[in-house]
Amino acid sequence: MSRRATISGHTIVAAAIATCALFFFLGEKSFPHRVWVAAELLSLPALLLYLWKLFKYRRAALLTSAYQVIYWAGILASALAISAGTYMIEIERTGTANGTYWIALLFFVGGMEATVFGYRAARLAPILSAERFSGGVQKLAIFATTGAALLLSGFVFVAYHGPVLEGVDRVTFWAENVPAMLGFIPNLVTQTFFFAAFYYLWKAKERRSRRLAAAIVLGYLLAGLLVLGEKYSLYVLYLNTWLFLVAALTPSFKLNRRSVVIAGIAAIGVAAIIALTYLTDGREMSFILTRVALQAQLLWSALGPGGSRVPSPECLLGCGFEDGRDYISQLYLPQHRYEYYASVGNDISGFTPALPILAFGLAGAFGVYLAASFVLGWVQRRAVIAFSSNNMFYGFLIFKLHFGLSLLIATTNMTALRGIASMLVAIVLYHLVFPRWKGRTQHIGS
């Protein structure tokens, strides 16, 4: 393959997918049912080809975008279910084909291209170096953080048995079974998984024994399931952390049959656990389809009947409601459900790109999303640069900044801005306290 083809292969596929998506979006309502179902299904191989091209030629940019890919995979699967006529139990509407799937496809492919572009552009900006600590210091910090998280989880498991053994849901367990002063543990486990993953992949990179690191990672998997009682969202976060670090530390791995089989078994395992919990809750297994359809219900509504609203940018922040999420919830949920959810503090999901479309119009929202995706790619590259020179602490701050931005973009929840601001302050402080001295070879603590 020529150099030119390797550089632009994924962009050509992206452009082809985007053109088809636009064509079907504009014409979907005029096509017979059979044609649009076929067209949506036919787009899947094209999407897989696109992801394969990225995996092959832009691997680090793709792997560090795991959260983005998973988010849009959820929206796309949901949009497929909706256009096939699934009833959306929250907004109490029956799905139709109104182009939701194609708009989601357009945002996903466009966003990925912008992210890859941002990832590549980050190399051109001047690199601000920060001092890194010696391997010994990093290792001890890893043991201190992961050790504390696992010991505390172990204590909760021994003393309070965890939500699975107790047979209660995780919210009830952490609210009622465990003293309030231990309520910080789930957050601690969630965030310190980073250090477990870093330790494993760091050892893998240096081709050293990984037994201890593997045991720590296993501890986190078990703590997530048995002590935190998490099923889906925690493992998405674990996966995102893992793939992000793989991109930085062991990027040249070969995709062999064994790893494909392991990934396949893990995916089936997660699906089986989710299906099983629905069954034990007294629901049908097909509820999983109903659940899937909820992710794109807001996008379907924003594009649906009465969808051509005048864009109102102030509604991104709530326009009279608590925030933008509250605004869009009251707009599309039936009154009784909106009030019930507000009273129990339950949130619906899939705010992006529905809320930005209401705020800026379709074209405006697409532009904003492209710009945000570019920034994501830029930050991803900076984190990878830090990790690949084994600068774990500094990389961790950039990784957290990236995750805060990802959450802000996916959930449109403005409270993420606080975390983003504090990460920016921490990064600046790190530069001020540990600047990189030119020509200095010794690391702090060695």
Next chain:
Amino acid sequence: MQDDDEKDEPLTILSVLTGLVIGACILLFIIMTPLDLP
């Protein structure tokens, strides 16, 4: 594969203390900046 701990650079008291202090700082930092899973 080499044995992990023996081939690592030797740990000084300073690096042990630095590692533990930084570990404690990270724990504090994480607790102060919680992540809300969507």
